[in-house]
Amino acid sequence: xxxxxxxxxxxxxxxxxTTQQFILSEFVPSSSVDASAPDAKxxxxxxxxxxxxxxxxxxxxxFAFFQIVAGYLVDRFSLRKVYxxxxxxxxxxxxxxxxxxxxxxxxxxxxxxxLGIGEAFNWPCAVGCVRRVIPRESRGLANGIFHSGxxxxxxxxxxxxxxxxxxxxxEGWRTLxxxxxxxxxxxAVGWMFITRGERAIVIDSTPQxxxxxxxxxxxxxxxxxxxxxxxxxxxxxxxxxxLCWHFYGQWFPRYLSQEIEASGRGQQWIxxxxxIAADLGSMTCGWLTRRFARAGKSVERSRxxxxxxVAISVLSATATAVSLPMEMLWAKYLxxxxxxxxxxxxxxxxFSLAQDIVPRHTAQILGVCGFxxxxxxxxxxxxxxxxxxxxxxxxxxxxxxxxxxLAALVGWxxxxxxxxxxxxxxxxxx
Numbered sequence: 220x221x222x223x224x225x226x227x228x229x230x231x232x233x234x235x236x237t238t239q240q241f242i243l244s245e246f247v248p249s250s251s252v253d254a255s256a257p258d259a260k261x262x263x264x265x266x267x268x269x270x271x272x273x274x275x276x277x278x279x280x281x282f283a284f285f286q287i288v289a290g291y292l293v294d295r296f297s298l299r300k301v302y303x304x305x306x307x308x309x310x311x312x313x314x315x316x317x318x319x320x321x322x323x324x325x326x327x328x329x330x331x332x333x334l335g336i337g338e339a340f341n342w343p344c345a346v347g348c349v350r351r352v353i354p355r356e357s358r359g360l361a362n363g364i365f366h367s368g369x370x371x372x373x374x375x376x377x378x379x380x381x382x383x384x385x386x387x388x389x390e391g392w393r394t395l396x397x398x399x400x401x402x403x404x405x406x407a408v409g410w411m412f413i414t415r416g417e418r419a420i421v422i423d424s425t426p427q428x429x430x431x432x433x434x435x436x437x438x439x440x441x442x443x444x445x446x447x448x449x450x451x452x453x454x455x456x457x458x459x460x461x462l463c464w465h466f467y468g469q470w471f472p473r474y475l476s477q478e479i480e481a482s483g484r485g486q487q488w489i490x491x492x493x494x495i496a497a498d499l500g501s502m503t504c505g506w507l508t509r510r511f512a513r514a515g516k517s518v519e520r521s522r523x524x525x526x527x528x529v530a531i532s533v534l535s536a537t538a539t540a541v542s543l544p545m546e547m548l549w550a551k552y553l554x555x556x557x558x559x560x561x562x563x564x565x566x567x568x569x570f571s572l573a574q575d576i577v578p579r580h581t582a583q584i585l586g587v588c589g590f591x592x593x594x595x596x597x598x599x600x601x602x603x604x605x606x607x608x609x610x611x612x613x614x615x616x617x618x619x620x621x622x623x624x625l626a627a628l629v630g631w632x633x634x635x636x637x638x639x640x641x642x643x644x645x646x647x648x649x
Contacts (some may be wrong), residue, residue, distance in 0.1 A: 229372030241389025272604015281335030283593030290586020309337025310403025317396035363505020370498030377487035386483030459626035460565030461592035500560030532561035537620035541613030
């Protein structure tokens with residue numbers, strides 16, 4: 220169910236990026252500029268890119284702030300009910316977008332803000348739920364599985380575009396928003412029926428320390444968590460992997476339409492391929508973490524090695540993709556697919572770190588990290604909205620591809636665990 224919720228979450232979000240050229244042509248028509256001006260086309264594209272950036276910023280800021288709210292509520296109230304209300308809110312926002320009048324940019328922004336408010340709850344809810352029901356060594360894989368739903372949703376969206384939208388005229392983009400939004404209401408019904416009885420008790424229970432990692436004394440307050448080195452390592456990792464991944468998710472479709480000038484149908488197939496690769500990468504990185512742990516490495520060391528591999532792969536694949544000439548377009552696409560597979564893998568590590576700091580505050584820790592991440596992402600979207608144009612995208616992609624390397628370097632500072640032995644052992648602490 221968490222996999223499906225994440226899939227629907229990305230579908231609702233990506234309906235904008237996969238149809239941005241149709242929406243922008245309707246909300247920022249050609250009549251917005253003087254057609255007789257020699258640079259009329261460039262002016263129009265600049266205006267549309269700026270509007271697109273503003274819409275992304277509106278979503279990002281609401282998404283950022285409400286991750287803090289989400290974390291607070293999940294750690295204190297029924298996770299099941301909070302999750303249910305969240306998906307109803309973001310699904311309603313998706314449906315309403317399909318009814319916005321042409322040119323009403325302010326209403327489009329308001330719907331994206333509402334979408335951001337609802338979608339902000341998905342990760343605190345899902346990561347908190349994994350922390351409560353999955354053993355420690357398998358959390359990386361579990362995180363990879365549920366988070367891979369985002370990639371599947373991002374794959375399904377362009378395929379739905381091909382099914383519901385005329386990729387030449389853009390007719391049908393409103394239907395796409397309505398259909399995708401309605402799917403969320405079906406999930407809500409399923410969630411109510413599936414999470415009942417003993418399962419409900421486990422999901423809504425307070426997270427307990429892992430065996431061997433019990434602490435003495437009362438649970439520390441959330442504000443005391445902010446002084447822990449682990450928290451700042453987790454925060455840095457979260458900001459870095461989020462910025463890289465979501466920048467690609469937001470601007471790769473725009474790159475295809477402006478830089479590559481791919482056809483409408485061609486863009487949808489390329490975007491689908493990018494996210495298929497990402498889905499495989501998400502689960503592979505989660506599997507690798509557990510594989511290393513079962514081969515004898517500590518869970519901490521396994522995560523550090525996987526994050527390092529992710530960082531090297533993202534940077535090298537991006538450098539390859541942007542440097543290849545247009546004559547080798549197929550190779551350029553393959554390199555970008557490898558970027559997607561690598562960039563998303565960092566989330567399996569980030570989520571696992573958040574789950575390991577203080578169990579009682581897992582959702583709130585993730586919410587604060589998500590807030591910081593999306594404030595940075597929104598700032599990057601604002602900058603990109605001002606500067607992105609043909610010939611510049613490669614430089615922007617290279618810039619964000621360096622951030623996973625920072626996450627990998629900081630990750631090696633994660634302190635070694637202090638495990639408690641069983642009561643039968645003479646010494647209490649090793």
